[in-house]
Amino acid sequence: MTPGPEGDQPTTRIPRVAGEPADHDSATGPIPRVPAEEPAGVTAEIHENDRSEDTDDSGRRPTLLEQMGGIPGIIASTVPVAVFVVANVLFELKPALIAAVVAGVLVAVFRIARRQPLQPAISGLFGVAVCAFIAYRTGEARGFYLPGLLYSAALGLAFLVSIIVRRPLAGVIWHAVNGHGQGWRRNPRMLRAYSWASALWALVFAARLVVQGWLYNADEETWLGIARLAMGYPLLGLAIVGTVVAVRRAERTPAAG
Structure with a gap:
């Protein structure tokens, strides 16, 4: 019990229960808040320890x-x-x-x-x-491009296999890059859209492998380097655009039934 202002009845301070609205109406009016006290330095230490090494300053995972x-x-x-x-x-x-x-x-x-x-x-x-x-x-200078050819072959095969096992890599990678979950796999339209997008990515890597592989076997070092650059970001951008178009189209299509 604490004395109230002059002429008023004493007011009872009741700690607010977690989850209860702050301005809880009662017969005597709003219940005053009683701030919980913590030992000095404990709060800062807890927040510092709770911050994961793979989160940024705002606590959000990059x-x-x-x-x-x-x-x-x-x-x-x-x-x-x-x-x-x-x-x-x-x-x-x-x-x-x-x-x-x-x-x-x-x-x-x-x-x-x-x-x-x-x-x-x-x-x-x-x-x-x-x-x-x-x-x-x-x-040989062409040896510099050999790992890239093997990399394209491996990725092209991975995209094809992901379509067969119904885990299209275009969707898995796209949602991982943007920090989203993998719940899209439960949506048949999204699964179909990402399957088409994965097929496009497989085609891109296959094109790199065929063209650059032919130049590699022909020992055309200069043209091989030019093809490596020309088939880099341009084809990568084409695959990204194709993925975005396929996904947005699937999102706009109303569900059957």
């Missing part, structure tokens, strides 16, 4: 696209390849390999200086190191 550094990060990971293509045209194999590795290191340093995600830079540097090693061991 999407896969954000972990990759966004579009700039994806572009940065391909800089060493572009440098190798140009340097191989202007110079010989060894200077081109050195230029590609140096470009990968500079991209990593640049992202460190700007405190940007390092995953794209590290992935690009690792990839160009593997390609450079194969080219150096074989003594």
